[in-house]
Structures are given as structure tokens and as C-alpha cells.
Amino acid sequence: MDFKGKTIWVTGAASGMGKALAIELAGAGNKLVLSDRDAEGLKLTVNAAENKGSACYPIVLDMSDSDAIYKAAEEVIQKGYKIDALYQFAGISQRSKAVETPLExxxxxxxxxxxxxxxxxxALLPHIIENGGGQLAAASSLVGKFGFPYRSAYAASKHALHGFFESVVAENHQQHIRVSMIIGGRINTNISKFAIDKDGKEHGKMDPGQANGISADxxxxxxxxxxxxxxxxxxxxxNELLILKIKRFLPGLHRKIVRKINPM
Ligand SMILES: NC(=O)c1ccc[n+]([C@@H]2O[C@H](COP(=O)([O-])OP(=O)(O)OC[C@H]3O[C@@H](n4cnc5c(N)ncnc54)[C@H](OP(=O)(O)O)[C@@H]3O)[C@@H](O)[C@H]2O)c1
Known part of the structure; x- marks a missing residue:
């Protein structure tokens, strides 16, 4: 993938990895469509990306609202943007045991x-295929590769993304669709603060896992x-990425480690 002159849509662009990625990509003669539910945070990312020379199209978009998502995609296409890449980072995490987590x-x-x-x-795939193909990426996690305490729904959501995108790329490889799954380990962002607890409230804490993680940049x-x-x-x-090798080559040891791991 050569980012030069491309039009790239990044979700979750107001914070953390989505923000850092948008700013990292800015300036190669590319255009950025940047979305997030946090309008204020989005403005800061747009300013930083524009200062590096990229034209930006910001959209305040709640990823839990499917109608709004289809409308936003339609709006961007109608404005004449030709999307070459879609990198999805918007997401929330969880801090509660399955047994105490209400289905909602x-x-x-x-x-x-x-x-x-x-x-x-x-909403975007037909347009990307029509334009000759492009690159899709989604933020998964180590927890998209194996279950983890206090993350049952989060782990399920990330595992589900693997199934979806593996199918999409198998169906559309000849149409030049490429997919990259981002397997996040520990990254120092706000993800733990906005994770939801058993009562559906924000966890509100920076967990040591995130505090000691690598920077978003x-x-x-x-x-x-x-x-x-x-x-x-x-x-x-x-170093936490070593767990992927342990899971692959020593699955019994991996299960023991995961049972004992501190989930916060
Ligand atoms: N940090 C890690 O250690 C880690 C590890 C593995 C995977 N990941 C994944 O990486 C992705 C990016 O997370 P991050 O670590 O960069 O955390 P982050 O700083 O919290 O970024 C997540 C972004 O998604 C936005 N968002 C949340 N719910 C949304 C919704 N309903 N509609 C639109 N935007 C929404 C958040 O907006 P608000 O600011 O308004 O909440 C925030 O800007 C997530 O999918 C996460 O699961 C993170």
C-alpha cells in the first residue's frame, strides 16, 4: 500500500491509536476522512493532520447507529471522495465478568x-470495489485471538471481526480488496477509562496494562x-505480544497463564 495521494477513512480518529494513525498518515498528498463520536477531539486531530498538509473531511459519527453510518458513507461518496482505504479504530472495552454482565x-x-x-x-465496499479495490483494516486485539478474564463481550466482538473480514477478503481478493487485522497488545490510550463495567458505567481508570503500554504514536x-x-x-x-507465540506453540501453558492473568 502506497499512501501517497490516497483517500483514507479512519474511525476512532479523536483519540488513541486512530488519532495517532491519522496524524502519522497525514501529509503524503493524501485526503483523510476522519470520524468519531467525540466532536471536540476530532477537531484537534483534524488541525494536526491539516498542519501536516492533508485535506480533511471530519464526520461526527456514532458507530452504534447503523442508519447514521450508511448516511455518512453516502455523504462522503456524494461529495466526490473516492475511498482507497478504510481503517476502523472506534471501539469500547469491558471490565466485568461474564456471570455479572447483563446481556444489554x-x-x-x-x-x-x-x-x-x-x-x-x-456501506463502502461496493464503492471501493467499483473504484478498483482498496485496503480495509480493523482494530482487533490479543483478546481477538483468545478469551481473557473480564473481557467476554469485548473478546467476542474482536473474534467476530476476524471471521467477518477473513470472509470479506476471501470473497473479494480478486477485486483487489486487502484486509489487515490490527492485533493490539497494550497501548497507552484511554481505552480502559471508557470501558464499561457490570452496571454499564465507565470503568474510569487507567489500568496498569494500558499505563505501561507503548505510546499511541x-x-x-x-x-x-x-x-x-x-x-x-x-x-x-x-513484549506482551510473546503471548501469541505461547498460545500457538504451548497452548496448555497459555491456558494456565490466561487463568492467572491480572485482567485490570
Ligand atoms: N489500547 C489498547 O491497549 C488496545 C489493545 C487492543 C485493541 N485496542 C483497540 O484499538 C481501538 C482503538 O482504541 P484506543 O486504544 O485507541 O482507545 P481510545 O483512545 O479510547 O480510542 C477509541 C476511540 O473510539 C471512539 N468511540 C468509542 N465508542 C464510539 C462510538 N460509539 N462511535 C464512534 N466512536 C466511538 C472513542 O470516542 P470517545 O473518546 O468519545 O470515547 C475514541 O475516540 C479500539 O477498537 C480498541 O478496542 C486497544
């Missing part, structure tokens, strides 16, 4: 992390390297 919380997480991503992909550089090479999976993080 599972649905809320699935709505944003899975159905929102699916809706925007479906470093994560963005790792992501860009992987996207350039059109890698099917892009692991992002530090």
Missing part, C-alpha cells in the same frame, strides 16, 4: 465493536509499517 452490555459492545464496523464496511508507526506491507495481521505492542 454484551449487545452494546457488539453494536459498536462489531456491527458498527460491519455496517461501515458494507509508536503503535501508529508499527501499524503503518504493517499496512504498507499489506500484512494480514499486524501485531502492535511490546
Amino acid at each position: 452490555n454484551d449487545r452494546k459492545i457488539m453494536e459498536i465493536n462489531f456491527f458498527g464496523v460491519v455496517a461501515l464496511t458494507k 509508536r503503535a501508529a508507526k508499527q501499524i503503518v509499517r504493517g499496512l504498507r506491507k499489506e500484512k494480514a495481521e499486524i501485531p502492535v505492542g511490546g
